[in-house]
Amino acid sequence: MNNHPLLHIVQNIKKLTEIADNYDTPCYIYSSERVQSNAMRLNDVLKKYFHKYHICYAIKANSNPHLMKIMKKTLPLIGGDCSSPGEIYAVKKAEIDPANCIYTGNYESITDLSLAIEEGCYLNLDDETSFDRLAQENLPTRISFRLNPGFGKGTFSQITTAGENAKFGIPAEKIIGAYRKAQNAGIQNFGIQCMAGSGVLTESYFPKLLTAILKTTNKIEEELKIQFDFISMGGGLGIPYSDDEKELNLDTVFFELSKVFYNQYKKNDSAPALWIEPGKYLIGDAGFILSKVIGLKDSYKNFIGLDAGMETLMRPALYGATHRIYKVGFHGDPIGTFDFTGPICENTDRIAVNRAFPAAKEGDLIAVMDTGAYGFAMSHNFNTRPRAAEILLEETSHRLIRRRETIEDIFSNCHV
Ligand SMILES: Cc1ncc(COP(=O)(O)O)c(C=O)c1O
Numbered sequence: 001m002n003n004h005p006l007l008h009i010v011q012n013i014k015k016l017t018e019i020a021d022n023y024d025t026p027c028y029i030y031s032s033e034r035v036q037s038n039a040m041r042l043n044d045v046l047k048k049y050f051h052k053y054h055i056c057y058a059i060k061a062n063s064n065p066h067l068m069k070i071m072k073k074t075l076p077l078i079g080g081d082c083s084s085p086g087e088i089y090a091v092k093k094a095e096i097d098p099a100n101c102i103y104t105g106n107y108e109s110i111t112d113l114s115l116a117i118e119e120g121c122y123l124n125l126d127d128e129t130s131f132d133r134l135a136q137e138n139l140p141t142r143i144s145f146r147l148n149p150g151f152g153k154g155t156f157s158q159i160t161t162a163g164e165n166a167k168f169g170i171p172a173e174k175i176i177g178a179y180r181k182a183q184n185a186g187i188q189n190f191g192i193q194c195m196a197g198s199g200v201l202t203e204s205y206f207p208k209l210l211t212a213i214l215k216t217t218n219k220i221e222e223e224l225k226i227q228f229d230f231i232s233m234g235g236g237l238g239i240p241y242s243d244d245e246k247e248l249n250l251d252t253v254f255f256e257l258s259k260v261f262y263n264q265y266k267k268n269d270s271a272p273a274l275w276i277e278p279g280k281y282l283i284g285d286a287g288f289i290l291s292k293v294i295g296l297k298d299s300y301k302n303f304i305g306l307d308a309g310m311e312t313l314m315r316p317a318l319y320g321a322t323h324r325i326y327k328v329g330f331h332g333d334p335i336g337t338f339d340f341t342g343p344i345c346e347n348t349d350r351i352a353v354n355r356a357f358p359a360a361k362e363g364d365l366i367a368v369m370d371t372g373a374y375g376f377a378m379s380h381n382f383n384t385r386p387r388a389a390e391i392l393l394e395e396t397s398h399r400l401i402r403r404r405e406t407i408e409d410i411f412s413n414c415h416v
Contacts, residue, residue: 004324005034005285009393010367013329016290019391019398020365026291026308027389027404028376032070034286039074042237042281045250049258052273056080056102058235059087061279061373062287064390066401068094071282081235081277085115092119102232102277104146104193105130106168110137124193124232127170128178135185142229144191145170145178149212153205154197155238156319162196169194172216179220190226191275192217195234199241199280201248207256209233214264217272232275233257239284241322241370248281280373287372289313289388290328293364294343302338304360309342309349311385313371314378317348325352328365332358340366344383376402381410 009031010016019029039055046053056079057071063086071078072094079100080091091101103116104124110133116123117140124144125131131143148169152162161168170178179190194213200206213231220226240247257274265271291308315321325340334356342349351368360366379387386405391398 004326004369006031006288006369007326010288010326010328010369011330013365015398016328016365016367020290020292022398023389023391023400024404025365026289026306026312027391028287028371029290029391029393029398030064030067030283030287030372030401032392032394035067035070035283036074038282038286039071039078041250042276042278043075045254046274046276048251049254050261050274051267051271052269054079054100054230054273054275056100056232056275056277057096057282058277058279059083059090060377062283062375062377063087063090064376064401065090065093066390066392067283067286068096072096081279082116082121085112088116088119088121102144102191102193102275104195108133110134114138122191122230124191125178126168128174128181131178131181131185139185139187141187142189142191143182143187144193144230144232145175145182147172147175147192147194147213147216149194149196149209149216151212152196153200153202153209154236155199155241156321158319159198160196161198161234162194172212175216176220176223179224179226183224183226190228191230191232191272192220192228193232193234193275195232195277196236198236199238200236201238201240201245203249203252203256206233206236206253207260210257210260214260218264227270228272230273230275231261232277235277235279235281237276237278237281239280239370242324282373284373285370287370287375289368289371289375291366291368293360293362293366295362296360301354302336304338304340304357304366306340306342306351306366308351308368308388309344310346310351311344311382312342312379312388313351313368313375314380315371315374316351316353317346318378323352323371324369325355325357326367326369327358327360328367335359343385346382381405384410386410
């Protein structure tokens with residue numbers, strides 16, 4: 001066990017037993033303190049190096065309005081990166097102003113785009129054809145396009161969102177055509193956005209990406225005489241998911257980014273603002289799953305069967321993602337390797353594979369770490385399993401921030 005920021009919580013067997021008794025397992029547990037400190041750390045470093053900046057929390061990472069409210073309380077001007085009407089709804093529930101939000105869809109319907117305009121979001125279009133669709137209906141006064149700079153980086157190929165295999169964004173050599181079209185249609189305010197991949201822990205990658213973005217903005221500015229309101233680098237700031245991964249040195253990242261940025265722009269109000277859209281960085285390590293050991297099986301492999309499977313945490317089955325798993329209370333030395341699985345009728349139902357783990361018995365509580373981002377948000381009802389409850393820890397107290405789904409909830413739209 002290393003020095004995970006929530007280690008003191010998962011070592012507190014009394015408190016977690018009380019939570020399990022109160023709310024049952026599996027449940028997602030979040031630390032309010034960690035959400036606040038993640039937000040502060042990011043804001044402080046942006047403030048240190050950038051004249052104008054804006055943070056849009058990537059709602060897709062975790063759309064629980066209670067968690068967004070903590071972010072909003074910590075950073076009153078925080079916006080959101082929304083990708084669906086549901087995410088705009090969540091933003092409003094958290095009292096985040098949609099006017100501070102960017103809306104980035106993909107194969108966006110007119111209905112979705114019109115709603116985003118109506119709510120006042122800054123529209124970021126995925127393609128010139130999205131603009132054509134929109135132009136048939138109503139155009140906003142400001143627009144941004146998503147750049148695919150031709151390369152990307154992510155922990156897994158599945159979460160690398162730029163480059164030749166990516167379905168997102170407009171190639172660098174084509175994007176100027178989109179801005180020209182928008183300019184000809186009378187739009188005068190512009191931004192540019194690029195989201196090239198998630199979970200990056202290589203500091204030198206970020207200035208490389210910004211350099212590529214600025215090469216494109218420079219060309220557009222020169223040819224079309226456009227002044228950008230903002231340049232959004234998207235999300236992508238990674239967090240360690242295992243003991244041997246090193247956390248990002250944020251100071252290095254943003255110092256290097258500022259050198260690239262202010263090499264092109266003056267450090268004054270005439271420069272565009274730097275926007276970022278962090279998901280994982282803000283909420284990833286602030287949450288974990290509390291689960292119970294249901295059964296132990298010695299087969300061709302050794303299995304630890306939990307009450308949480310791929311329906312509760314999809315990332316391992318979807319990408320082969322790794323999450324640290326701790327035995328609540330005293331962890332102890334490993335006695336062998338185990339596959340952690342759940343109750344789902346799929347052989348891909350694994351939370352971890354071949355993981356060294358101490359002795360465990362039925363009823364033990366287990367914590368699956370760093371599941372604050374893309375955890376609950378990607379959970380689902382396969383095998384008609386209700387989704388887990390979500391609990392917030394605030395100093396010494398805890399409260400339910402989403403009740404466990406019931407089987408009746410799942411069928412509430414089937415009027416039989
Ligand atoms: C457009 C956009 N912005 C931001 C993010 C957040 O990325 P991350 O969680 O890596 O910060 C994503 C994630 O997929 C995204 O698609």
